[in-house]
Amino acid sequence: MAATKAQKAQKEQETKKNIKLFWKLVFVGIGMVILLFLLTAWGIFGSLPDHTILENPQSELATEIVTADGKTLGSFYTDNRKPVKYEDLPQNLIDALVSTEDERFWDHSGIDGYGTARAFAFLGQKGGASTITQQLAKLYFTEQRSSNKIERGIQKIREWIIATRLEKQYTKEEIITQYLNQFDFLKQAIGIRSASNIYFGKEPKELTVEESAVFVAMLKNPRQFNPYREISKEKSLGRRNQVFVQMVRNGKMTEATKDSLREQPIKLNFTPEGHNDGMGTYFREYLRDWLKDWAASNTNPETGENYNLYNDGLKINVTIDSRMQKYAEDAMVAHMANLQLEFDSQNEKLKTAPFRDITAKQVESSINRAIKVSERWKLMKKEGKSEKEILASFDKETEMTVFDWQAPGRERDTVMTPRDSIYYYKKFLQVGMMSMEPQTGYVKAWVGGINHKHFKFDHVKKGVRQAGSTFKPFLYATAIDLLKYSPCKELPDGEYTIPAGKHGNTKDWTPSNSNGKYGTIRTLKDALAHSVNTISARLMDDVGPQPVIDLAGRLGINTKEMAPVPSLALGTADVSLFEMVGAYGVFANEGIYNTPVLVTSIQDKNGTVLYQYVPETRDVMNPETAFVTLKLMQGVTQSGSGSRLRGSWAKNNKFYKSVVTGYPYDFKNEIAGKTGTTQNNSDGWFMGIVPNLVSGVWVGGEDRSVHFPSTRYGQGATMALPIWGSYMKSVYADENLDISKANFNEPENLSIIVDCEEYKNGDDGLEDEDDAGDELGM
Template identity: 60%
Template sequence: MAKKATNKKTKKNDQGFKKYILWFWRIFAAGILFVVLIFLLASWGVFGKLPSFEILENPQTNLASEVISADGKTLGKYYLNDNRTPVNFEELPKHLVNALVATEDERYYDHSGIDAWGTLRAAVFLGTRGGASTISQQLAKQLFTEQVSSNILERIIQKIKEWIIAVRLERQYTKQEIIAMYFNIYDFGNNADGIRSAARIYFGKEPGELDVEESAMLVGMFKNSSLYNPRRNEKGVTNRRNVVLNQMYKNDFIDETALDTLKALPLDIDYHPESHREGIATYFRMYLRDWLKDWASDPENYRPDGEKYNIYLDGLKIFTTIDSRMQAYAEQAVQEHMKRLQAEFFVQNTDKRNPTAPFLDLTPEQIQRTYDHSMKQSERWRHMRDDLGKSTEEIMASFKEKIPMEVFTWKGEKDTVMSPLDSIKYYKYFLRTGMMSMDPQSGHVKAWVGGINYKHFQYDQVKQGRRQAGSTFKPFVYATAIDQLHLSPCDELPDIYTCIEANKYGNIEPWCPKNDGGKYTGEMFTLKYALANSVNTVTARLMDKVGPQPVVSLIKRMGVEAPMLPVPSIALGTPDISVYEMVGAYGTFANQGVYVKPVMITRIEDKNGTVLYESVPETRDVLSKEVAYTTVKLMEGVTESGSGARLRGSWAKNQTMYKEIITGYPYEFTNPIAGKTGTTQNQSDGWFMGMVPNLVTGVWVGGEDRATHFPTTRYGQGASMALPIWGLYMKKCYADEDLDISKDDFERPEDLSIRVDCSQPAEESKDSLKIDYNEGVDIDF
């Protein structure tokens, strides 16, 4: 009986156990079905829209447009919030990829988007032994899901969406493509969006040039780029980098010796900020930005979908003619000379030496009007008037209130407290400059420096600024005379007082220019000597022979668009002309009489490499080869024995007082150089135009206001203000043999009939036209 009861009890217990087992499997199956249902609902978009196949194929990320130099270097980028330029997997160094896999996803090559073991480990240990997110999941989160609140349900739904997208990504892309996308999408801080920007900004390198320890630092930033910011948290970033190195050692990517060596290294950050106001070729990039906006606004250049290209978001590649090496040399030359020149200007404009500093020849009322004009032209005035609706009285009062600000100095930026009006007065002291360098045969602009510091002086003195050309205008008068009268550089004219009578060429009053110093020697000067030494009376006589209208017509055909009245006084450079126009015009002489419009952009491509724009050279014949070559030979005299002779070593050696600020430096050029200095009235503008056969460069130096200038020509002439920049720049260019800047003679036309070598006797058959020197002029002895 007892045995039977025991059997019944055992049977009942077995049935009860089976019942529990059955319920376990039912619950387990229901859980599986629930999870599957949740995933299905999520994939169907019930919990929020998921990316379509098309979007997965082309993930939408903002791409910066890239400005590329002629030698393949990145000059800068245009972007709003994302400074991102993608790279391919092949461009990533192996140790960078290894560092990522070792630190973020050790089983990356073994799973299909979800790491089951990692997920289980995270669930069991509640995330205390590492998370479960794979690289694919993290990419999914970066690309296609948004940050949510701390609500647990929402976080679970987000994680499910990440899993689904991660699996889809693994099906759509290769492992290598996913890694490249992950590196390209991440924000490393300090405008470093993506690995290419990060490598350039933190180390001044392309990704493929990164060392192991640099790669480890950048991978370490994936944990939290705000916390592990190498500019603010050097110790924390170093520790995090070493964690990555330990992971690389753990996964056999580096050995123990390398680990110990690399962990001992400092961060060695080489910070290269990439912003619109910093970096190389800033003035050129700002000019190019405006050009691109106009290009994109032309309906002929719209995208295939009929929308405008967005230069900040569409990842365009703009290939320019700028040579990054020559651009760097130009900027260095400007910095070196202008720093010295400014120091001398400060010395001469102390309150004791010049009570109206930095101005000369202005009354207190005129000075106040100058400041008032500057205030009304400022962005601060526009903002307060148009955006805030402030009255004139309120705006004026705000300009007198002291506020913290950062100002420019030649020793670096300085934090200070001053009123906006005082800052206007402060910046009036600084001399400005513009410089452009161009290949005259192709028209390709090689260097463009629009000022001394774009962040603080944003007015571009290359294209925007126009100033009186001074004696740099004279070669146009000489070229016209050579063209019309077949003159030779060896022909002579007298240095005597000369007047062009009133109303002869539209001039209301008689025009009687004076030589520098007001002296007339009465001697006969060759045209070559007269141009080299800027003898005004000889230029006036040539102008009287040809008339101003042919000169204006010539310079217009040479690309100068500045308004210009055809009056005799233009012979001495009274018209306001830009550096850009002057370089283009002088290029005509170096290019055997053919004008080539300056070219800055060779082509534009979209993010897929499709060519959207290609430049077409704009050229026209202006002068014969003979006239162009003769004018060049005239200008060679400027650097042989005239105001440009300080480019030669012999000039510096003969100076009894070697003043670095004036002579510049022992340039000691021995090759043929054609050029012209220019100095305007009261030394307001200093110019130098210099040419060798394959490079034409123009330099202007002066104050923002014409009343800001040196009191004498010792420092205020073009040979002191502008020529040293040209000399420094060319020395740097010649030192870089890869640039192949010419030291040869200018090409001589085969059928040259004009005598250009005055050391040789003239051939009777080639004598120039005889001139009656007194015809059409009044002479007063």
């Protein structure tokens, strides 16, 4: 009995010892945790961000290009991050985020005690404990996850400490906003705004609940649950549907809605924002160079250095209208793909294809020049390769992806030598198009080529080509201004010679008409409509070349290299499309020149205006001269080569239907315009004017020796005008754009007679060659 009592006493003593030991271990454990937190907070295991960094967490913000109609055209970035404000986030996104990632977000102070206890108790089997605030801390301030358990534990403590500091520093709304702005959704989509733009082609506030759920699903693992990747589409759908379940659980969605939405597939509108992707690629590249110059002379007060185009989160407000840009690109693609098929078919039996009118030796010389300006040549030169080694590399077959109008995505994989690839790319006809509002100079659309990824050269601003007959309105305007000629003035259409020694001529100059024929008497309006070269020669003799050059200079055209010779009348001068559109804008703007405008303002990431465009205008022409010249150019679209814009022009013309798209155009309103074709059909132009929009199109080969064999196909009316026609059909169909169909404004007290006797409309029997030039006259 006594032994039993002793045993009980001993047992009680041991129990007391165990209890004391337990509490010692508990307190030691708590002390160790506290000490670990303190050591982490003191920076023993690596420094923590101080309060100033927490106030201004560093993140690289993309420069955003915003169109006149408020759409994002593109970005310049190291990281494509475009911040969004909390009020611009849809409630369904916030509900989906909190319901799925952090149910007690609105109640905790950075650490979810219940979730943490659950995670410890069930070893993470029933969900983790990471709050939205902790995830933000991880994105901002903690390094890559370690494989070492102790290091991972310390990292988790760092996240907890930073999370509590973030909660003190920011409101809950700010934390959600920062988290969604910081998260990388892949595909160059950093932040919810870039992701919304890229995956669904819309702004975040426009996201539907099912689209918001897709993004919340991606937060768990943006690669594993990415809706764009073929391999992860099913996982993305399943995870999205789980987000719906969480929303029901948290009272943010009804069961009926969940059951309905989970049956819906994920519908993407994938719009990549790489530098070669999306709309306005050539415009954006020109803009990049313009912004670099601006940034080089402007200092960011936050950094004390010049503004960084890729990291400072600038907002560039541009004049481009996203709708008009799309219509321009659609018109270009539709016509150029079709025109290239015809061009290729006509080159099938050409031994020097795609080159014409030059010898095999000249072809080889052209290819060698292209080799020496190629990227491959430049890179190998930098690597120290000899010229012999570099040239040898151009004859070795290699795998490459090339442009192809007919291939899916307009690209195909192939094997060819780099030399052969140069031949291949030379065959493609190129294009330039620009559209501008003449009253403001605002550029509304800019298409610099057929594909920026494969053809970098911009044919709007950089390209300079002979203008052909699109230069003739400057000659006619000079005659109207100096001599008060009326569109009704009649001149004989007969052979005309400007003798040697006159107007800078070194020999007699006797241009012929495009078809080699002469008429009798022509009005100026009729002569311009049909690009009659003999009449242009007479006008040039009347006014002289220098006044024409002077006028062109006042119209914004670079005339430094323009020789004052009579042949200028037929468009021998090299000009850019950018200059031509600006110059033609004067006719529509009653004689006032507006410098073409691309950027209206620049704002920093806080909305402060850093740059504001100041209009640059000047009076360069009498309003009467401008109007009379417009009346002259209306003849081009009434009876000349531009008359195919009218429904009356050969609606059943099988040839034209086979080459162009969008025909017939059937415009009824006043249109002033001019086609242009240079010698050997190397360049095709069309300039078109309505009261509040001037648009120009150029089409041709990269080399002048790459062209159609006949004027039937190679003239501006076939190569360039259809793009203008298709573009304007789309522009007019969009009533929100308010593009005018009204008549041109007639100045008060007009002294020059413009009401000529009506002349015959329609086909004039010149077999589509009425604007082709014998000596460039077009």
